[in-house]
Amino acid sequence: EDDEGVKELRFLLRDASAQEVLPAKGTVRWCYPNAHEIGFYRVSLPSQGIQQLLAHVGELSVVERMGLIEDQWALLRRGDGDLPTFIDVLGALAQTDDHSVARAVLARLSTLDNLLERSGEEDARARLRGIGKERFEPTMKRQGFEAKEGDSQGDLQLRSLSISALGGLARDPATIERCRHYAGLERADARSVDANLANAFLSVTAKNGDD
Numbered sequence: 001e002d003d004e005g006v007k008e009l010r011f012l013l014r015d016a017s018a019q020e021v022l023p024a025k026g027t028v029r030w031c032y033p034n035a036h037e038i039g040f041y042r043v044s045l046p047s048q049g050i051q052q053l054l055a056h057v058g059e060l061s062v063v064e065r066m067g068l069i070e071d072q073w074a075l076l077r078r079g080d081g082d083l084p085t086f087i088d089v090l091g092a093l094a095q096t097d098d099h100s101v102a103r104a105v106l107a108r109l110s111t112l113d114n115l116l117e118r119s120g121e122e123d124a125r126a127r128l129r130g131i132g133k134e135r136f137e138p139t140m141k142r143q144g145f146e147a148k149e150g151d152s153q154g155d156l157q158l159r160s161l162s163i164s165a166l167g168g169l170a171r172d173p174a175t176i177e178r179c180r181h182y183a184g185l186e187r188a189d190a191r192s193v194d195a196n197l198a199n200a201f202l203s204v205t206a207k208n209g210d211d
Contacts, residue, residue, distance in 0.1 A: 004025045034071075047085065098154065109128065110168075113132075140175070147194045156196040164204065176208045182198075
């Protein structure tokens with residue numbers, strides 16, 4: 001996006017490396033180098049480019065947001081990315097109304113949580129859980145614990161993911177207590193709990209249960 005608005009440039013990479021000048025008019029506000037995620041390559045942006053992109057992340061499509069997560073995750077695993085930048089990306093994308101993006105964010109945060117558990121880094125793990133709570137709590141407040149009339153399939157998925165994030169990852173005491181309540185109802189009568197949420201309630205309760 002430049003002074004004229006959002007635009008797209010396509011070019012064919014014929015050699016092992018090449019440079020291409022953006023046909024920009026005025027200031028380039030952000031640039032994502034894989035429009036519609038149709039290119040079979042990873043994207044590595046400089047720090048400034050990442051921060052500019054995150055400030056305008058609403059301009060990206062769902063598939064592009066997913067691509068951004070996967071590219072940054074691949075760079076991190078290869079040793080070419082850094083964890084603070086990756087956390088920034090996850091944090092910016094967690095505030096989403098799309099369940100696919102939310103699921104990808106939660107999956108990566110959960111993987112980091114598992115790695116920190118194995119390494120015994122409890123302080124870092126506590127900070128990570130705090131990030132999970134901060135990012136998913138607004139969605140949980142919007143969605144609530146019970147299905148609403150007119151909910152879309154995306155709403156149902158987001159609600160379940162938010163419960164799993166707050167109860168399973170962030171270990172939020174209030175969320176855990178609510179999950180125990182609904183898990184008890186489900187045990188007494190499986191039909192008393194929304195089938196879309198039963199798995200989240202039971203898994204959070206089990207994860208925070210005794211031996």
